[in-house]
Amino acid sequence: MNCSKTLTDGAQVSLATILKNCRLIFISLFSICLLVSCSDRAEISTTVEEESRWYTPAQLLSGTEVFAANCAQCHGDTAQGLADDWREKLEDGTFPPPPLDGTAHAWHHPQSVLLQVIDNGGAEFGGTMPAFATTLSQNEKLSAIAYFQSFWNDDIYTQWTKMGGVN
Numbered sequence: 624m625n626c627s628k629t630l631t632d633g634a635q636v637s638l639a640t641i642l643k644n645c646r647l648i649f650i651s652l653f654s655i656c657l658l659v660s661c662s663d664r665a666e667i668s669t670t671v672e673e674e675s676r677w678y679t680p681a682q683l684l685s686g687t688e689v690f691a692a693n694c695a696q697c698h699g700d701t702a703q704g705l706a707d708d709w710r711e712k713l714e715d716g717t718f719p720p721p722p723l724d725g726t727a728h729a730w731h732h733p734q735s736v737l738l739q740v741i742d743n744g745g746a747e748f749g750g751t752m753p754a755f756a757t758t759l760s761q762n763e764k765l766s767a768i769a770y771f772q773s774f775w776n777d778d779i780y781t782q783w784t785k786m787g788g789v790n
């Protein structure tokens with residue numbers, strides 16, 4: 624009788640140990656899952672941060688009009704450029720208007736430099752781009768930038784942010 628009681632006790636103890644171990648294993652697995660899903664979420668939020676743009680939908684909308692009225696005749700409706708090769712000089716020795724859609728090199732310039740180009744045009748270095756300092760407001764110039772940047776893919780946009788971006 625005693626013997627069998629001990630046996631039962633022993634069985635109960637080992638069952639309790641197994642249960643305790645199971646709980647431990649379960650807790651560790653749960654923590655690992657939690658960690659993995661947290662780090663997943665961290666990755667996603669960094670990507671979204673990198674891809675999010677500085678301009679608002681309203682700026683983009685107004686930029687569509689500003690660009691169509693002031694820039695598209697030279698740079699193309701979708702900022703794609705109109706020359707066969709924007710790197711090749713024209714007969715008069717000047718450069719054609721380059722694409723601004725991310726396929727040329729506008730993305731090498733931070734926003735302050737893009738604004739300077741739009742303000743001063745190309746005259747000071749022998750170019751033919753007109754100056755917009757007095758004809759467009761600061762908001763209109765920024766909107767025009769938002770418009771052509773909307774054609775930049777995320778890779779180009781990220782490169783731009785690394786080379787100065789909105790500075």
Ligand code: HEC
Nearest residue numbers: 693694697718719720721728729740745750751752753767
């Ligand atoms: C009459 C044609 C013309 C118009 C209109 C024009 N551009 Fe340009 N743009 C040029 C040319 C040509 C260049 C190359 C520099 C030069 O020769 O002046 C240029 C260069 C640029 C650059 C520098 C690109 C780079 O790769 O560094 C930006 C940015 C730009 N233009 C934006 C605009 C915006 C925004 C507008 C409208 C507000 C506009 N341009 C209107 C002709 C024009």
